[in-house]
Amino acid sequence: MSDTETTTSAPQTPHPMRWPALGLLGLAQLMLILDITVVAIALPHMGAELGLDRAALTWVVSGYALTFGSLMLLGGRAADLFGPKRVVLAGLAIFTAASLAAGLATGAPLLLTARIAQGAGAAMLSPAALSVVVRLFDGDERNRALGIWSALGGGGAALGVLMGGLITAGPGWAWVFFINVPVGLIVFVLLARILPRLPRAATGALDIPGAALVAAATGALIYALIRAGDHGWVNAATVLLVAAAAATYAGFAAWQRRAAAPLMDLRLLGRRPVVAGTFVIAVATALMVGVFFLGSFYLQDRQGHGPLTTGVLFLPVALLTMAAATVAGTLIGRMGARLLAVAALAVAAAGFLVPVLWSGTTAMVTGVSVAAAGLGALFVVASATAFASVAPHEAGVTSGIVSTFHEFGASVGAAAASTAAATSIAVHTGAQGGSGFDNAFLAATGMAAASAVIAPWLIPAKNQ
Numbered sequence: 001m002s003d004t005e006t007t008t009s010a011p012q013t014p015h016p017m018r019w020p021a022l023g024l025l026g027l028a029q030l031m032l033i034l035d036i037t038v039v040a041i042a043l044p045h046m047g048a049e050l051g052l053d054r055a056a057l058t059w060v061v062s063g064y065a066l067t068f069g070s071l072m073l074l075g076g077r078a079a080d081l082f083g084p085k086r087v088v089l090a091g092l093a094i095f096t097a098a099s100l101a102a103g104l105a106t107g108a109p110l111l112l113t114a115r116i117a118q119g120a121g122a123a124m125l126s127p128a129a130l131s132v133v134v135r136l137f138d139g140d141e142r143n144r145a146l147g148i149w150s151a152l153g154g155g156g157a158a159l160g161v162l163m164g165g166l167i168t169a170g171p172g173w174a175w176v177f178f179i180n181v182p183v184g185l186i187v188f189v190l191l192a193r194i195l196p197r198l199p200r201a202a203t204g205a206l207d208i209p210g211a212a213l214v215a216a217a218t219g220a221l222i223y224a225l226i227r228a229g230d231h232g233w234v235n236a237a238t239v240l241l242v243a244a245a246a247a248t249y250a251g252f253a254a255w256q257r258r259a260a261a262p263l264m265d266l267r268l269l270g271r272r273p274v275v276a277g278t279f280v281i282a283v284a285t286a287l288m289v290g291v292f293f294l295g296s297f298y299l300q301d302r303q304g305h306g307p308l309t310t311g312v313l314f315l316p317v318a319l320l321t322m323a324a325a326t327v328a329g330t331l332i333g334r335m336g337a338r339l340l341a342v343a344a345l346a347v348a349a350a351g352f353l354v355p356v357l358w359s360g361t362t363a364m365v366t367g368v369s370v371a372a373a374g375l376g377a378l379f380v381v382a383s384a385t386a387f388a389s390v391a392p393h394e395a396g397v398t399s400g401i402v403s404t405f406h407e408f409g410a411s412v413g414a415a416a417a418s419t420a421a422a423t424s425i426a427v428h429t430g431a432q433g434g435s436g437f438d439n440a441f442l443a444a445t446g447m448a449a450a451s452a453v454i455a456p457w458l459i460p461a462k463n464q
Contacts, residue, residue, distance in 0.1 A: 017194045018136040025129040028187050031180055032122040034160040040292045041164025042173040044300045056108045058418040062222055067119025069407025070215035073263045076127035076400040084128040085195050091124030096184030103177035135198050165311020210263035217248035225415035276458035277386020278405040283451045284378040285409030290417035291368050294440050303361050313365050317372045324376030338459040341381045345452035348374030352445040356438050
């Protein structure tokens with residue numbers, strides 16, 4: 001079967017290079033995931049060398065996640081309109097070039113611009129790559145392929161923490177970006193050779209106004225969170241930004257109802273499982289990224305550990321996240337998503353409370369590891385719940401929605417953690433610097449506990 005003969009569904013004759021293609025696409029996706037946690041470990045050194053303040057450091061993380069998440073639906077739509085191979089290669093090229101620019105940055109303007117460009121490339125690459133995976137595989141093979149794809153989330157976070165420490169302690173923080181360049185170039189050349197030209201799955205135009213509205217709304221909300229750390233939650237500008245974000249989200253929803261080719265099918269958001277899944281994925285990602293952000297500063301600035309030691313100390317956190325996700329994949333069929341969500345959030349809340357009650361490296365690593373186990377299970381709950389009532393032809397749209405809330409949660413988590421711990425990040429050391437971290441972990445405890453109350457109300461019962 002030639003590339004042009006491939007149908008929009010999975011081919012009857014499996015493509016002979018489907019597994020190598022999955023490996024290459026998986027490696028590309030791994031780079032995108034790594035670029036959140038690997039950068040988080042390098043932040044203190046990056047900030048010291050480039051003279052970045054707290055807000056700029058927060059935007060190094062949240063700017064990437066924000067752009068990634070807000071443009072994800074646009075990237076998926078582009079893959080349907082122009083063919084996934086073209087969008088995969090274009091996104092990979094942009095991401096690789098932006099990584100080079102970020103590594104060469106000598107100040108905040110170029111670094112933040114490069115991070116935003118990385119997010120734009122990632123938003124093109126990720127949904128288009130997933131579209132290729134779904135269309136190249138069928139039946140049990142598709143389930144196996146999607147299982148490998150899903151496992152990259154936990155694996156990427158784990159590898160990113162350790163790699164961030166190794167790279168920052170070795171060649172320096174710039175290499176957390178430079179390492180993407182040779183990998184991106186090799187993957188680009190190989191994918192250009194072996195990836196089939198799957199036909200377009202849709203016709204129409206890109207919803208540029210819709211993408212602009214959702215990006216503007218999310219950006220305003222994140223900036224409000226960052227400002228709150230310096231100026232307070234009742235500051236007029238902060239309140240105005242939150243109101244502007246709400247109004248822009250409302251405008252986005254109104255536009256989607258009238259657009260000829262909407263970016264998002266809003267009817268999916270009326271389904272209880274989809275709403276529950278997006279809520280859970282946003283909470284889980286916000287808490288996880290917030291932990292990486294807080295832990296990096298706590299262990300390096302307050303406890304005096306180097307980046308390599310910090311990366312090693314975070315390894316149990318990452319391993320427990322993956323182990324819990326694996327176990328949860330088996331338990332969810334027996335317990336049901338609702339009960340598992342409550343248990344996972346209770347474990348996470350208990351873990352976040354440990355660094356508040358006891359200080360020091362051991363308490364931090366122990367508490368965050370326990371919390372990570374709960375969050376690992378929560379990621380499984382989110383995916384299983386969101387896709388429970390979705391027809392096969394709606395899987396792509398739903399995946400885009402869930403992925404968008406995943407990245408939204410990441411950007412909110414970094415911003416909220418930075419805000420709650422603002423005094424400690426500014427002071428860096430000493431007794432005064434500890435109160436901010438306590439406040440941040442208390443906030444994480446409260447968020448997990450509140451979500452444990454909300455989740456069973458949102459998530460349908462096992463027999464529904």
